[in-house]
Amino acid sequence: MSTTLLRGKSFTSRLKLKGNGSFYLGIGIITFLIIIAAAAPLISHYDPTGQDLLNTLVPPSTHHLLGTDQLGRDVFTRIIYGARIDLAIGFAAVLLPFILGTTLGLVSGWFGGWFDSLLMRIVDTTIAFPFYVLAIALVFIVGPGPKAIILAITLVGWVAYCRIIRAAVLVAKELDYVHAAKLSGLPTARILRKHLLPNVISQAIIFSMSDIVLSILAIVSLGYLGLGVPIPTAEWGSMIQEGQAYILQQWWIPTIPGVMVVITGFGLSLIGDGLVKRLNK
Numbered sequence: 001m002s003t004t005l006l007r008g009k010s011f012t013s014r015l016k017l018k019g020n021g022s023f024y025l026g027i028g029i030i031t032f033l034i035i036i037a038a039a040a041p042l043i044s045h046y047d048p049t050g051q052d053l054l055n056t057l058v059p060p061s062t063h064h065l066l067g068t069d070q071l072g073r074d075v076f077t078r079i080i081y082g083a084r085i086d087l088a089i090g091f092a093a094v095l096l097p098f099i100l101g102t103t104l105g106l107v108s109g110w111f112g113g114w115f116d117s118l119l120m121r122i123v124d125t126t127i128a129f130p131f132y133v134l135a136i137a138l139v140f141i142v143g144p145g146p147k148a149i150i151l152a153i154t155l156v157g158w159v160a161y162c163r164i165i166r167a168a169v170l171v172a173k174e175l176d177y178v179h180a181a182k183l184s185g186l187p188t189a190r191i192l193r194k195h196l197l198p199n200v201i202s203q204a205i206i207f208s209m210s211d212i213v214l215s216i217l218a219i220v221s222l223g224y225l226g227l228g229v230p231i232p233t234a235e236w237g238s239m240i241q242e243g244q245a246y247i248l249q250q251w252w253i254p255t256i257p258g259v260m261v262v263i264t265g266f267g268l269s270l271i272g273d274g275l276v277k278r279l280n281k
Contacts, residue, residue: 023274029267033260037083046074048081048234057250069243069253078234079256085235087264089146090216093153094208100154101161102204106192108162109169119162126159131218139227146229149222153215160211161204168200202275209272213265220261236261 036043052072060067066075108116135152142148172178173196181191222228223237231238236257243253 020274020278022270022277026267026270026272026274029263030271033083033087033264033267036080037087040077040080040084043080044074044077046077048073048078049232057246059250060252066252066256067250069239069250070246073232075239075253075256078239079236079260081234082236082239082257083260085146085229085233086216086219086237086261089149089219089229090212090264092146093150093215093219094157094212096150096154097157097211098161098204098208101158101163102165102197102201104158105162105165106169106197106200109166110173110188110192110196116166123159123162126156129156131156132221135218135222136227139222144227144230149219149228153218157211157215160207164204164207165200168203169196172196172200206272206275209268209275213268216261216264220257 040048050073052068054072055064055068056070056072058064058068058072064074064076066079069075069078104119108119131152134156135149138148138152138155142151177199178191178196181195186195219228219235220237220240223235224241226238226241228237229235231242239257240254243250243257247254
């Protein structure tokens with residue numbers, strides 16, 4: 001019995017990205033953001049939290065590319081250090097729900113029965129619970145910071161991946177290559193891991209791109225509300241909140257962090273669109 005029949009058409013075999021301009025543009029944008037975030041200490045010699053009260057609200061110049069804020073902190077430095085926080089939490093906050101939701105969806109869709117029924121009731125209950133209410137409650141319990149944000153997103157975010165994978169498994173387990181794997185006497189764990197998962201995970205990966213955008217928006221929103229990463233840590237949401245009072249005179253202080261959020265979302269959306277175009281061929 002051929003390996004192709006057993007494994008079906010794998011995710012990697014469909015992921016041929018030659019000529020996919022939107023994917024490469026998105027990869028380029030996100031790679032650039034990751035590089036400047038990682039190299040922030042090399043790019044700027046300013047302290048992102050260091051105050052210089054003698055040079056507050058200085059306009060952009062060769063010394064301060066984006067000027068300074070109300071406390072004399074270099075805005076450009078805070079932007080690139082803020083990218084570290086928002087990107088790191090955004091990716092981490094999606095990784096855990098992705099793993100948890102994919103695992104539960106795979107098991108639920110394959111075995112069905114009481115476990116599937118119970119899990120779907122939990123899913124329905126979780127969907128009905130407002131995310132920001134949960135996030136605010138966790139901030140009061142755990143305290144503001146990355147831990148509370150990641151925990152809040154994980155408690156809600158796994159549901160989407162679980163539903164996506166479960167729906168794909170319900171269809172895929174009736175296909176010929178899965179029946180062939182069963183008839184060959186392979187263990188269930190091997191069928192799930194080696195044959196079924198590679199063929200159902202593509203939609204979850206595509207969704208994860210938009211989910212990272214939503215996670216970053218949640219991080220920025222919580223930071224704007226004062227419930228995210230504690231100040232004075234450089235973070236885009238808190239920068240927008242602190243700079244909004246100066247938008248008419250020093251518009252770049254609250255605007256540039258917002259632009260960075262848009263650019264990040266645009267890059268991730270392009271990656272997702274590129275994956276959709278290739279995987280649907």
